[in-house]
Amino acid sequence: MLLMKRVVLVLSLLVFSSLSRAGDIQQLLQLIDYVGVDYGEAVSGGKVTHPGEFEEMQDFSQGIVRQIADLPEGSTRDKLAGQGARLAERVLAKADPAEIRSLTGEMRKAIIEGYKVTVVPRKTPDLVRGAQLYSERCASCHGATGAGDGPMAAGMQPPPIDFTDRKRYAQRNLYGLYNTITQGVPDTAMTPFHEMSADDRWSLAFYVGQLAISDEQRSGTVANFSDPKLAPLQDIRKLTVLTPAEAEREFGPAGSEMMGYLRANPEALFSNRSPLEFSLHRLDDVVTAYKAGDRDKAYRMAVEAYLEGFELVERGLNAVDSELRLDIEHAMTALRNQIREGVPADQLERSVIEIKGKLDVASQRLSGRSLSGTAAFASAFFILLREGLEALLVVAALAAFLVKTEHKNNMRYLHFGWIGALVVGFLTWWASVSLIEISGASREITEGVAALTATAVLFYVGFWLHDKTNAAQWRQFIEHNVRKALGAGALWGLSGLSFITVYREVFETILFYQALWAQTDEAGRSMALGGFGTAIGVLVVLAWLVMRYSMRLPLRQFFSVTGILMFVLAVIFAGKGVAALQEAGYIPVTPVNFPRFDLLGIYPNLQGLALQLGLLLLALFLWYGLPSRRKPAT
Incomplete structure (x- = not known):
């Protein structure tokens, strides 16, 4: 009867495999782990100790060979095919269990690395939640303590796993437990728990995976975890795919002790996840x-x-x-x-x-390193310099414009804009770390919409300024009296342009600095602050230079230079705005063979380049194609 159930189990797995093509790599990993753990129950000292188990191992090893043949072609499958054939041959030859465990461990590693299987939880497993789930779903079979002696275990074939068995504990990895909880074991009482969330399944896997460890291991008082030789084990990927026995072979007894501690205290590895x-x-x-x-x-x-x-x-x-x-x-x-x-x-x-x-x-x-002090300084410096320079050029040009047109007393409108942008930017930063988490899509939409809005306003202002360089328009402007040329509405428009230009750069800078801060240690953060301060100093000097030398230009030439600057910035913002909305998924991306210039907002995709080309053609038409622009001066 037991043998019949095992045969049905094998056939069920193989049928499922054939229906799901690549067998579902999780199913293949489950079979490999099953052989690695249970082979020792069938063979010892080159002799069969349990005929039924041994026949099952032969069937499973052949099933593994078949599933490997269904994997996508490539070097990984070729490597696994050789390992699978060797596994089937060594099982048939009644090889030592240690050899089989080593071979199945190599195959598990090859599959995970070759097919990039994600073997880590999305968030820190909750052992309290795991204990609750175990009590509700598992204790009736596996027992209150995990010893496989639950009230429903009597007469169950195969019997429920004893999670407190130290020998079997040493051969099980956490991902294998998660996999079994997810997939179940066909034709047994172990049904799949697809209705559980992945987070719950991981919590349950971690909970049952630490039931066999001692109180000393839980407390972490047995081994010296500061030993640098153990550093590679302090990686969530190592923790989930290595068995305690493999950890001991690779890192010594302290490796097994650390494995037990981390299974019982997974939060130790989740504080700084990438x-x-x-x-x-x-x-x-x-x-x-x-x-x-x-x-x-x-x-x-x-x-x-x-x-x-x-x-x-x-x-x-x-x-x-x-x-x-x-x-x-x-x-x-x-x-x-x-x-x-x-x-x-x-x-x-x-x-x-x-x-x-x-x-x-x-x-x-x-991994395993923070940004160096030099890299942190350089990153902080160039982030602020690049983002700040765009805003600086707009605000400085507008300030010089107000001074040159004798509207210096209306400079407050400009200050309302950029100071307001800094205040709102600070509030955005505070909200992002204290109240809400700004999603990536929200970030890109905000950046994209702000950039495209700034593009439209900059283009209009640039055309207006350049238009004043036309002889007839210039004379009309002078005769109208430059001191009265800007009404309250236009001044508030400049204030709005100042705000949206600066806020976009502040918003983007906040995001970049948050990411930079998370990747630096204490010393690196001091260097990052130094880079931030240095960039501010450079921006102040650049602002002074722009204001000083723009004031020396004659008013007409100043309008021409400033108009061209506004147009160039409009083209840059257009490219960046499209790129941001593409990253948010709102605009498709059609790659083209074209150079990439991040600083100029030029990216090799059809949509962004088309908009920038459209702006260029529109500018040429407005400035040189309109009939009014071709009339000779009188």
């Missing part, structure tokens, strides 16, 4: 939604994977590896385009695997 982990989870959601036929949801998830995850570390990564940062940005843009185009699911999944591989490389570039 936003890249959010991106990895969202990319999984992209594939799931796309395979389910929900392309709209897949697109939203792809946008969030960029905005809520990768974008938050872009600046730090740029300081370490700018080419990788740009490569990932392009790959994530291409993924959104693939979703729009409706490419085959297999093609989309391959793209996601490639992106996750790049994110892993980015994580390695950034």
Whole structure:
């Protein structure tokens, strides 16, 4: 009877595998872990100790070979095929359990790394919640303490797992437990718990995964965790995929002790998680939604994977590896385009695997280290200088304009704008850290709308100023009396332009500095503040230079230069506004072969370049094509 149930179990898994093509990699990992843990119950000292278990191990190893054959083609599958064949051969030869455990461990690692399986929780597992779920869902079979002696366990075949068994505990990894909770075990009382959220399943996996450890391990008093040799184990990915036995082999007895402590205290590894982990989870959601036929949801998830995850570390990564940062940005843009185009699911999944591989490389570039003092200083300096320079040029030009046209007494309108922008910017920062979390889409929409609004106003102001360089218009302007040329409405318009230009830059600077702050240690933050202060000093000097030398220009030439400056800034803001709305998913991205100049807001996509070209053509027409502009001066 037991053998029949095991055979049905194998067949069920294989049928499920064939129906889901790549077998669902989670199913394959479940089979591999099952063999690695249970083989020792079937063979010992080269002899079969349990015929039924041994026959099951043979069936499972053959099933693993078949599932590997269904995986996507590539070097990973080729490697796994060799390992799978070896596993089947060694099981048949009644190899030592330690050899089988080592081989299945290598296969697990190859699958996770080769297919970029996300093996970490989205947030800190809650052991209190896990205990509650265990009591409600598991204790009736596995017992109140996890010893497999629950009231429903009597006569159950196979019997419920004893989570307090130290020997089996040493062979189980947390991701394997999570996988079993998710998938269940076909034709047994262990049903899948799909109705549970992923967070709950992880909490339950962590809870049952620490039931066998001692009180000393829970308290962390057994081993010296400050030993630098144990540093690699203090990684959530290591924690979830290594078994305690593997940790002991790799790091010594202290490794096993640390494994027990971290299973019971997972919050120790979740205090400084990288936003890249959010991106990895969202990319999984992209594939799931796309395979389910929900392309709209897949697109939203792809946008969030960029905005809520990768974008938050872009600046730090740029300081370490700018080419990788740009490569990932392009790959994530291409993924959104693939979703729009409706490419085959297999093609989309391959793209996601490639992106996750790049994110892993980015994580390695950034992990285990904060930005150096020099990098923190440089990042803080150039962030503020770049963002502040755009706002400075607009405000300084407007201030010089008011002075040159004898409206210096109306300078307060300009001050209302930029000071108000700083105040609102500070309130935005305070709200983002104290009251609400500003989503990535909200950030990009705010930046995009502000940039495009500023584009329209700058273009109008630039045309108005340049228009005054026409001889007839110039004479009319002078005769009208420059002191009366600007009414209250126009002054408030300048105030509004001052506000929206400065607020956009303040808003973007706040976001960049929040990401920078999270990637620096105490010393790095001091250097970042130094970079911030230095940038302010440079901006003050530049403002003084702009004001001083613009005042020396004759009024007509000043209008011409300022008008051109306003137009250039309008083109820059147009490109950045389109790029922001593209990142938020509101405007499609059509890549073209064109140079990229971030500082000038020029990006290699059709939509942004088309708008910028349109502005250029419109300016040429307004300035040189209108009949009134071609009339000779009289």
